[in-house]
Amino acid sequence: MLKLNSYSSKVLPLYSGLSFLLFIFSCSSPNQKQDGQSIAEKQDTFPVYGPAGHTVPGFHLTNQDSDTTMSKNYRGKILIADFIFTRCATMCPLMTQRMTHVQKEFSDNPQIQIASFTVDPEYDSPEELKKYARNFSADSARWNFYTGSKPAIYELARKGFFLPVDQGDGGPEDFIHSSRFVLVDKQGRIRGYYDGMDSLAVDSLIRNVKRLLVIQ
Numbered sequence: 001m002l003k004l005n006s007y008s009s010k011v012l013p014l015y016s017g018l019s020f021l022l023f024i025f026s027c028s029s030p031n032q033k034q035d036g037q038s039i040a041e042k043q044d045t046f047p048v049y050g051p052a053g054h055t056v057p058g059f060h061l062t063n064q065d066s067d068t069t070m071s072k073n074y075r076g077k078i079l080i081a082d083f084i085f086t087r088c089a090t091m092c093p094l095m096t097q098r099m100t101h102v103q104k105e106f107s108d109n110p111q112i113q114i115a116s117f118t119v120d121p122e123y124d125s126p127e128e129l130k131k132y133a134r135n136f137s138a139d140s141a142r143w144n145f146y147t148g149s150k151p152a153i154y155e156l157a158r159k160g161f162f163l164p165v166d167q168g169d170g171g172p173e174d175f176i177h178s179s180r181f182v183l184v185d186k187q188g189r190i191r192g193y194y195d196g197m198d199s200l201a202v203d204s205l206i207r208n209v210k211r212l213l214v215i216q
Contacts, residue, residue: 046191046208049162055188056160061117061148064129065140077113078212079184080205082196083157083176085120086132091179095196096136099181103143105206111186112209114143117157119176121147161190181205186216 048054056079063069080102084092099114106112118124124132129145138145146153154176157163163178183192183205191212194205 046185046212049190049193054190056184056190057156059146059148059152059156059160061146061153062126063140063144063146064126064133064138066126069144069146074113074115074184075188076186077111078186078209078216079113079115080209081115081117081161081182081184082180083117083119083153083161083163083178085118086124086128087120088177091177091197095179095181096132098196098199098202099143100136100138101202102181102206102209103139106209107139107142109213110142111213112142114138116143116145117153118145118147119153119157121150121153183208183212185212 061069080099082095082099084095086092096116099116103114118129124145124147126147129147133140133143133145150171157176157178161182163180163182164176179195179197181194181196181202182190183194185191192205192208195201
């Protein structure tokens with residue numbers, strides 16, 4: 001029979017007690033998985049861009065199906081936005097291709113919407129946008145392309161989405177071209193900017209959209 005000396009008889013109960021406490025602590029760790037997500041992942045730790053209380057302002061524009069759409073259609077939904085134009089032969093095709101990846105990732109979730117605004121509205125009529133959308137298999141139930149007044153679109157880009165920082169009046173010589181995707185939460189707040197030319201940045205966008213779905 002195994003005999004315990006006096007030292008072991010004192011240490012073993014203490015060791016067992018510490019092990020039990022460690023087990024209890026590990027079970028109540030803040031990183032414990034609940035419903036497939038950790039408590040930390042459920043906390044809203046995203047930055048909010050822009051002045052305090054800023055939300056993307058309303059707009060009244062025409063989409064690729066010639067339907068006049070108002071921004072209220074996006075209330076209560078997560079929005080991913082970018083600014084492109086159909087005659088662009090450099091950044092825009094790659095950006096739009098990246099956006100098709102985002103669309104595919106959330107194809108069965110109506111809470112996720114995509115909006116692409118043309119920065120060349122004089123050329124990009126609804127018909128041109130429809131052809132462009134078709135070329136990239138854009139689903140109009142999830143992804144809309146907008147045209148309208150150039151000053152209105154440019155004011156939305158600059159003062160609504162903060163793209164870019166330089167000033168302009170939306171005139172013929174005023175031209176915005178940004179590669180960034182903008183993530184907007186269900187309350188209309190800007191929660192992130194991502195380089196649409198960078199596949200890793202787009203992957204990060206997708207992960208953050210999934211996090212927003214959990215916390216909002």
